[in-house]
Amino acid sequence: MPSLRQHAAQAVCVAGLAVSTLTVPTFVQAAPVISRLTPPSALFTFNDPNGPYTARFLPDQRFDLQITVKPDADQTITSAEFFVNGRKVNKPVALAPATASGLPSNTVVMTIRAYANDNPGVHTVFVRAKQSDGQHATARGNFEIVKMHNADLGKDDYDKGGNGGRRRAKNIIYLIGDGMGIAHRTAARLMLHGAAQGKANAPLAMDTFPFTGLVATHSLNSIVTDSSPGAACYANGNKSNNNQQGVFPDDTTDNFDNPRVELIGEYLWRKQGRTLGIVTTSDVFDATPGAFGTHTANRGAGTGIVDQYLDEAVAKGGLRVLMGGGRKWFLPQGTPGSARALNSDYVLPADLSSGWNVPAGEIDPQRDVIADFENSGFEYVYDTASLGEVGKKTDRLLGLFSFSNMNVAKDKIDKRRNPAAAGVVDDFGFPDQPMLDEMTAKALDVLSRNKRGFTLMVEAASIDKQAHNMDTERWILDTIEFDRAIAVCKKFAEKNGDTLVIVTADHECAGINIIGGSRVTNADLQTRAAGNTNGPLALRDQVVGIYEGAGFPFYPTANDGYPTTTDVDFKMLIGYAGNSDRYEDWLTNPLPLRDSQQPFNNVAPLSTYPTGPLNRDVAGGFGITGQVPGGSAVHTGSDIPVSAYGIGSSMFSGVMDNTDVFFKAMQAALGGTRIRPEALW
Amino acid sequence: MPAARKIMLILAASFPALTAPTYAQADDATPTTNAVRRTTARPAITNARASVPVASATGNIAKIPPAPEGVTDVKFGEFFKPIGSRGLEHSDKLRALDGKRVRILGYMVKQSRPMPWTFLLSPVPVTLHETEYGFAEDMPATALHVFTPRNATPIVPFTPGLMLLTGTLSVGNREEPDGRVSTVRLTLDPPTPEQRAAMMPTARATQTISTNAVLR
16 A cells, blocks of 8 residues: 555654754745645655655646745745756746735745646656746655556447457446445444344445445545545545645635646546536535535635536536535525625636636626526426426436535435424425435436436435434434435446446544444333433443343334334444543434424423534433544544445455545546456446 | 623523423334344344334423513514525515514524624524534524624523523624624623523522523
8 A cells, every 4th residue: 555655754854854953043044945836745845756646647637736935035936937857837827925824925826727747657846936136946846647557448449349358437426425434334234234143134235336445534634634635535536635625735815726636527528528416415515515526725615616516517527417405505695595605705816717717706696506507507406396307308407405404314204204294304494305315316317318428426424414413323324325325326337337336435434333232122221311310320331232232233124214213122332432522322312393392382302412412411421521622523534445336346445545546436437447247246 | 500601691590491301202203113123033124114203392381471572472483484496585574573672482503613792593403513514504594693792701602402582683684704694683682680680690590491691
């Protein structure tokens, strides 16, 4: 696993810095300094020319070259030249002030936009910036162009069998269970199917995939990633800082001017006319969907992100399906419920707009983005009923099923089981939200109308969100919902053989594991949780069955494919290693309904979920000291599983970096692989 | 009770206590298909259609005292018309109450990035993780921006449980300093003398409804 090698030069570099500090105590800057070179590299940062190479790209995948230069106090930077392998890059160099705090005011960033290189191998970048007094600053870095094997074979080579038995993946489906680690999968399997005599009674759909590996998820600036770089690596093959997607870090405060990397949708649309679909249960501007269709250093800039979906992803990235929550960003400013705001909108600098040949954007919170999507040929749907009415000729589909995140699987299923009763989804105002598998099936219908193929990203977002809340049953049910979407994709791939299906996550969330099973009935557990003075005794020592004491918890399944109840006797018990302070009573956390308290005619469950893990389950008296600060569980740095089915799936075994997943998928898409029969189990 | 809470919302002694949660757990709502299975036999999946395992409110009837003169009770469910395919639509009642004094019951939203002199009131308990997710959130669109301009501490400490608030309502979209857009706002009344008196430690016991007495 070369990408996890340590940079030996790092220690040398630090030691050298210490020496220079000692021997030159009153050093005064006497020359301009390049403090950042993009793309990031160990050669620039650690003076280490060897791999693993931080920045890697596909042949002809576009990215920006950029430096940050600090001139001497009374000087300015007048020009810069960029060289790759000693050859000058003949593209315009734009100069802009480096507005990040802490930098001298005359610091600048200098950028070449949309550079690309066709030649596989490691390339050296050399940059020379000139100061107004004639002095120069120089810097050296590197990047790698990853060879796509057999990508030069033509279509005929494949069709006529002159390809050594290789086939290409026309369609790529990424299924991302946000925050889904190994234990999330196991817990879903145990709740859905159970186990007996040491064996699972049945596999999850994702368990049936023939190849599985492990993925290391570190981001550019931390061993623990967030969802932006955790997902962006699958969309562009590169690391970025936390909160950033489709870009590299820079030294300006503008969220939308960062050095960019071309995304999978943009690349495959530009070169092959393949389309893109994005389906999520979260707000569509959230990090994982955003990483597949937008470029920003601030994953929270919702107005600009949804505008960019239309301005760029539709126009330049083949985006044809966008479904999830987040309607609030699409409503014109002033419409009740609109979240469009000046401070989260976007305008691109002129050099970026012209260099990438994309619209410059506009500060336009008054924009009616739904209408603009419709004017671009999209059919707009807003609930399960309208989703079901999408016609067979629809080739562009926008679905916005809630104002922000969609409700979790539990709440949606509860409403479907009891349509007449007021439910959580009613309190959110959206009683008819589709399940993820229904959205996925429709997305496949629409995208498969493009004969050149497509990339589809499906995200089960609330596995992560509910794991943050340490709300056990809700993230397990969302994992089951996710698995149903996986089954839909597998079925599609069985019928459409030129498809690669990849199931993975962006990171693990909450340090989850299955610690055992309850030794008591549900009725007993409820009594214990209702109130006692010795929680560690009543809810831990007398309840938590470990080893053989865990037995085989069993959850009956209803006709809709979900458990009839999540509060069974002798239930499965979950622990959290990434936990904040909390109380635990092992019971499903109820969500009190608005109508139960608004007419003032019922007792509402006070001080309960989801006001926080420290405010719910308190009566049982079983407090657990957290290992992290704050009020929720955190992402962890653990590896996460990847499973693959179909063309190219055999590449997804072993331990790999998260950026490797992108290049393996693109090898399947661009060059194909030899078919291994087991890939189509 | 933390000292910081002295300077904000108090517990009103005059209201009957809404005591321990008595909502039904799932077993109350579901048939007993979740039979214990700790044998070694491979089970048949029952596929029994069950009732919904959600909380349902049951139990005591809580009485809220009549609203003071000139104050109208309003509920979150009365803010908007049913949501259609686009945005929200104000109800006639909400429009009529713009600029008027109202009273409303709800839950303070737990925020990771609270805004000074402001908190959010929601019809259901909500935790927001702005640091993690920005404004991708699990919060009903009806949530109310509550302003506490006279509060002695800018950040109102999180207070779980139901909260009965009285103040002046204002309606219409407005971009707030944190970037969030408010649609309906409530500017709290200052505390009454009785409420101020109730802020003495001896007056604060175990009642479970908070009201908006604010210390100047």
